[in-house]
Structures are given as C-alpha cells and as structure tokens.
Amino acid sequence: MDISNFLLMRQEIMLLSIVLLLIIAEIFIPNDKKSSIVHFAIFLFGIHTILGFVELSEGSLFGGSFQTTKLVYFFKNVLNVGVLIVLLQSADWIQEKVVNENKGSEFFILLFSSLLGMYFMISAGDFLMFYIGLELGTLPVAALAAYETSKRISSESGIKFILSAALASGTALFGVSLLYATSGSIFFADITTITASNLTILGFVLFFSGLAFKISIVPFHFWTADVYEGAPISVSSYLSVISKGAAVFILMILLFTVLKPLMHIWENMIYGLTIATMVIGNLFALRQQNMKRFLAFSSIAQAGFILLGIISGTQLGATTAIYFVLVYIFSNLAAFGVVQAISLQTGKENMDDYNGLYRTNPKLSLVMMLALFSLAGIPPVAGFFGKFFLFTSAASEGYYLLVFIAAANATISLYYYLLVVRAMFIRKNDNPIPFFNSKIYMRLGLIVSVIGIFVLGLYSPLYDYIFELNGFLNQ
C-alpha cells in the first residue's frame, strides 16, 4: 500500500493532530494563561475547516473498511462548519466558566474526539468501522453532557445519555450480528445482495433502532429533552445538529445502497415513524417553557421532516434530506446561539424571561426570529425551501397523504415557534433582560448562522451541487 493513500484520511489525520496538539498545549501552557487555549483551539479548527474544502480524490483504505467519496467529504465539511459555529458560540462560556475549573482544553479534546468518531462512522465501509465510529462519536459526548459538575442536573443528563446510548449501541450491535449471520459478511459491499428473510428483517429493525436513537426518532426519543435540558447549551446544540446530522447521513447512505433490497420494508416502517415523530415532537413542544426543552422537542419534530426525504428513496429525496440537514444545522445553531448568549449573560432559560426582549435586545431577537422562521419553514429564509423540497420529493413518489399530514404538522409547529416570537416582540415585561453586547466570538457565530440561513435558500447552485454529488444513487 502506498503511503500517499493515507491522504484519503486527511480530515481524520488533521483532526487527530489537533487533538494531540491540544494535549501538548495543555501540558505546557501555565495555569494562569489557560484561557488562551480557547483561541488556540478555535484557530486550529478554523484552519482545519478551511483546508477541508481542498479537493480530494475518492477511494478506499484497509481493504474497503474505510471509504471516502466526494459526498462523504462534503458531509465532513458540513459537520466541520457546524462544529466551528458551535465553538464560536461556546467560546465565551468556556472562557468565563470552564477555564476557571481547569477543564478548558478537555472540552475541546472531547468534542474533537467525538467529531472524529462521526468522521469514521460516515466513512465506514463495513460494520466494524461503523461501530467504532459510532462509539467514539457517542462516549465523549456523555462526558461533555456532565461537564458542569457543579450542577446536579448536568451529571444526571450525562448518566441518562450514557445509559440510553449504551442500550442503543447494544441493540444496533445485535442487529449487525444478525445481519452478519444471514449474509456472512460485515462489508457493506457484500450485504447488498441480502434478501428479506425474517432474520434479516429482525436484524435490520434492531440496527435501525440504534441509529434512530441518535436521530431521536419517536419512540427512541425519550432521552432527548432531559439530556438537552441538563447538558451545557454548547453540548445540547452539538447533539442536536452535529450528532443528529451525521447519523441521518449514514442512515441514508445505508438505506439507499446496502439495504436497498429491503426497501419495501423500510418504506412502510419509516412511513409510520415519520408521522409518529412529527406528531409527538410537535405535541410535546407545544407546552414547553424551558427553551432548551423546547428546542429539544422541536428538533424531534424536525427529525420527522428529515425522514420525508429518506422515504422517497430517490436521488432527489437524498439530496433534499442532506440539504435540509444543512439548513437545519444553521437554523438550529442560530436559535441555540441566542439561548446560549442570554443564558450566559443572565442565567435565564425560560420562555417567559424572553418577554419584551425585542425592546432591549433587538438584534438578538431578530436572529432568534429568523432562526425560528427557518425552522418553521417561512420564506424567504432557507427552512422554507428545505421543507418545500422535502414535501416535493415525498410527493414525487406519490405520498400525498403523508405530505398532507406533514404540512399540517408544519402549521402546528408554527404555533409554538410563534409563541417565542410573541414573547420577544409582543409581550411586555416589567423586568426585561437588560441590554448587553455579546463578545466577538458569539457575534461571529450568530452572523455566520444568519448568513447561512439566507444564502442556503436563495442561492440555488448549492442544491445542484449536492444533487450531483448524489449521482451514485441514480442507478
């Protein structure tokens, strides 16, 4: 094997180097200058993100267990941009709260390790690599969720996450072993020939449940709200966009290529799950007061919409699902960013605390409004285009009834998104959140998300680009 082949793993190698550099820096930077590690980490990751856009050849390594295509590469870039925004938005929190407890560099090390796991998961060419990636992507997050050790609720959320994640991984692994039993191979390329026997179906369903946990599809969503509420906001936003996005991506690739022979089974399954996920997510979101729980249930409902793109099983659907995930990353991060900024400044996280926010902090309120409109699917922001295309791709396979239910759910979701808008713009408050200026990193994070929200929708070549990347599905 030529050593230059390792360049196919460039993203992984770079990220690993960053983690190692951070460990070295942690050793050599004196305690009173620890806050500089935040700048260092963000700087390194920024470079990593930019270098990610350099073209790379396609190919596979280790006898096919590690694969990289343009699409996978594109998705790693998407994850990078998302993580970069998360970092920008959490920089202030780390500097003010975490560094004092001497845990600054660990935060980055854990976060990047988890991202590394996601990389391996989406590049996997066999179930072994997939499972390693899944675990590496999950375990550090449990530590991150319990990061605010001074708060009981944070430790609780860490425990909840690790327990349910372990159960989900176990289930997925059992499913994988059943699939192995029927097909005799763990390589994706060999499994494409499976037929629908009872054992394969059982294996597939168990495997699917494991991934459904990460995407928080109903009925595997119970951990979501509690973990989001307890974990630090940076970790919640990481969980809600990056972890979910990566899982959607690999699920889609597997369903569309490896598990294509089972399509008539997973179609029906996803049909039911889509409806359940949208309806349950929406119904629970209606009455939430805590913004983090609110966004948790909204993200469950959004997962239901993502499934609309997957169910069609076409290139159009796959493209739209990826596009929607991209849009969702920016919209959700903008919303989490505002929650983060306000929570950091005042410690307030309830919807009632947002009453009258527009009069004191107009810019933050506008960002929040745009983010919520994008999540609700109101033009001209990107969420509208994402939802419209999802509906179109589902309707292209004749799922009109499903589209109808989904559109009705979009209207229901508009109700609770408008509740936040109502709090910020319409309600009066005797004791509003006072005016404050966000620091530079937070501003940058919010500006990037808002630009994303607008550009992704109105700038159509991006959609065409993803469509071309998906060409391999066009068989």
Next chain:
Amino acid sequence: MDILSLFVVVPVLTILGLLLTKGLAQVRIVSMVGSIIQLGMAINLVFAYFRERAINDSVMLFTRDILWFQNFNIHYAIGVDGISVALLLLTTIVVLAGVFISWKVDDLPKEFFISLLVLSTGVYGFFISLDLFTMFVFYEIAVIPMYLLIGIWGTGPKEYSAMKLTLMLMGASSVLLVGVLGIYFNSNADGGELTFNILEIAKVNIPFEAQKLFFPLTFVGFAVLGALFPFHTWSPDGHASAPTAVSMLHAGVLMKLGGYGIFRVALFLMPEGAMDWSWFFIILSATGVIYGAFGALRQTDLKYINAYSSVSHLGMVLFALLMFNKTAYNGAILQSLSHGLMTALFFALIGMIYGRTHTRDITKLGGLLKVIPFISVIYVVAGMASLGLPGFSGFVAEMNIFVGAFQNEQLFYRIATIVSVSAIVVTAVYTLRVVGIMLMGKVTNPEYLDLPKTTWFEKTGILLLLIPVVGMGVAPLWISDMVMDSIKLFMQ
C-alpha cells in the same frame, strides 16, 4: 431591470432604506417616498400595458423567465395581464393610503413600516408571478408580517386574533401546498417536463381524476384567504384587533390574493375539476354572501360590521368565479377592485372615528355628522358604494356578477343567484342602520362636541381611496376593457 421586477426590488430597497433611518421624521419620509414611487410605477405600468397590448396579443405581457432550482424546474417567472395590472394598481393605492393613515404610529414606527412593506412586497410578488413556486413563496411572505402587525400594534385580544389569523392562513397554505404539488406532478401528463409554470401547465390536460382530487385542495387553500364560509372566522377577529392601516391592507389587498389565486391557478389549470366541484363551492360561497350580510346586521362594533360585510362581498367574488362566463368573471375582478378600495376607505374612516372617540361601538356614538362632517360625509359615500348605488364602483361590479350568474340556465344556478342577490337588500339595511345610528340624530355624548379636525395626511389618505371609487363608478370602461381583454384570452 424589467418593469415588473421593480415591484419587488423597490419595496425591498425601501425596507433597506428604513433600516438606516433614525427618528420618526425620517421613517415617515422614507416610507412615504417609497410608496409614492410604487404608485408611480403602477400608473406607468398601466400606460405601458395599454401600449403593449395594442401590439401584442399573448396572454401575459412583459414576461421574464430565469431558471432558479433546475432539479425541480423552478423558475423565477413573471408576467402580467390586465387583471394583475389592475390589482397592482389597487395595491399601490392602498399601500400609499395606508402609509398616510399610519402617520401617527409612534410605537416602534420603523418596525411598523418595515412589516407593512414586507407585506406589500409579498402581494406585489404574488400578482406578478407566473410560477407556482414563486407565487407560493410570495403568498407566505405576504401573510407572515400580519402576525407582528396585529400582535404588536393591535388592540383588544390582539394575541389571540393574530395567532388565529396566522395559523388559519398558514394552515390554508399547507392545504394549498398539496394542491400545488398535485398540479406539478401532473404537469407532465402530455409527456412533457414537470413544470411549475402556469402558462406551460395550462397547455397540458391534467387527468380528470387528478383534477377532481386537487381542485378542492387548491380552491380551499386560496379561498380561506378570500374568507370562504366556513373558513372566514379569522377575518372578523383579525380586523377587529388590527391597527387601521393593517385592516386596510388586509381587507383591501391581502384578501384579494384568494380570488386572484383561484382565478389564475385553480380555475385556469383545472377547469374540469372546477366544473365537477362547482355545485359544492357555490353553495358555500352563496351561504357566505348571505351569512356575512346578516352577520353585519347584528354587530355593533364598526370593525366587525365591515369585516362581515367583507365576508359577504368577497363571497360574491368566489360565487362569480364559479359561474364560468365572461361577464361573471369580469364582475368578480371588478368586485375585487371595488371592494378593495371601498373597504380600505371604510377601515380608514373607522380608524379616524376610533382615534377621536375611542370607541367603535355604534350604540355609544351618535350625531357625528354634526361634529366631524368631513369623515361622516365620506362614510356615507363609502356606504353608498358598498350597497351598490349606481355611480360608484360597487354597482358596476355587482351588476356584472349577477347578470353573468343569471346567464346559467340551470335551476340550481338560478336559485343560488336569487339567494345571493337578496344579500344586496340586507347590505342596504346594515349600511343605512350604521349611518342612521352613528351619524344622524343628536350628539349623544357631550365629550364628542369638540373632536379634533381631520389632518392633512388623513385627508390625503382618504382622497386617494375615494377618487378611484368614484372614478370606477363613473368611468368603468377603461378598467373593464383591460380586465375583459385578459378574460377573453384566458377563456381560449
């Protein structure tokens, strides 16, 4: 830049200008200048239209087509016919009048005018769109600012009304969405490409089964905005809570999107489905006409009276659209225009009365003709237009509608027509009832004896609306010609 895209660009530029303003005076000037430019553009468009129509007999003029999302074959496609030109002109007039009437808004004025302009951008975009996707985008852009406009600057149970209005209209748009997708996926029925372009789809025969399924969805999706009974309930509540200018735009312009959308999309693309379903929707719209009229008869709040009267008048529009003949179509469009101007005028006057007396309850008002003669006289004039007195716009419109409707010889249509016509009598009753109680008689409340005089901006706003109301009644031919030309081309 083409003459139509300006209708989107200029409001957007005005919004950007507003973002830079500081202080109330600058906000007022920028929004006024912006809306005057828009009115100028609309008048210019009318003349350009007549010039172009003389040499060009294609259905749509000034067309332009830019590919947007190629995988869905979505285009930014625009073009106008006489109907859209007339409605654009109406919109610019109402927007400008609305800006004048809102001169006194002092709570968050910048945000108020920005929302108003976002709304009008959506409306302009809707009227010029030839692509179902673009049309749908603009439809939603027009609806969503209503939430903030009513929620922030409204009165009474504003949170409830704003939420109800937004959810009902957005719910309607999700029904419409399914209809639009149904049309889209049947647009290749003749073997061509899938397309959202209305003119392209019109050449295709959408299978009858699909029409039967998707016509009612499309129709209802638009008709909710046109206050079709029983989906009209958002409208009275919304009007009652909305600030004056918003009521004007809402009744004057936004509700017209419904009738226009039905005409342009539902009827144009799925005529056989329309025939098949017409009996059902005729019953609903005729019920709306009667129900709205009797509703207005029982209300005591001025805004509710006019909101129910809108339900009745717009019911006539939907009713006429289902009659499938030129005269009735012509009447429907004229009624849209006439109602737009007249209701905007009504709401402007109600806003002024409320601003002075602080009540909209007609039982508490009386003898206003003596104390605020200007407003009162115009109110009487608007009332006469509303009950369809010859010489005003309402007469021309209703005449066309009922003459057209009566041309259908089947018994069912005849009965429906007779039932609807009877609403005109009720309209006269409730209009005269308000005039009698509120304007005539003695001044009941001594506090009303010295009410503030009308200001220049109020007068300007009112005259802007009054002149076309009278103009359409006295000289209806030029506008009726413009509409009729387009209907003829449409019927082919």
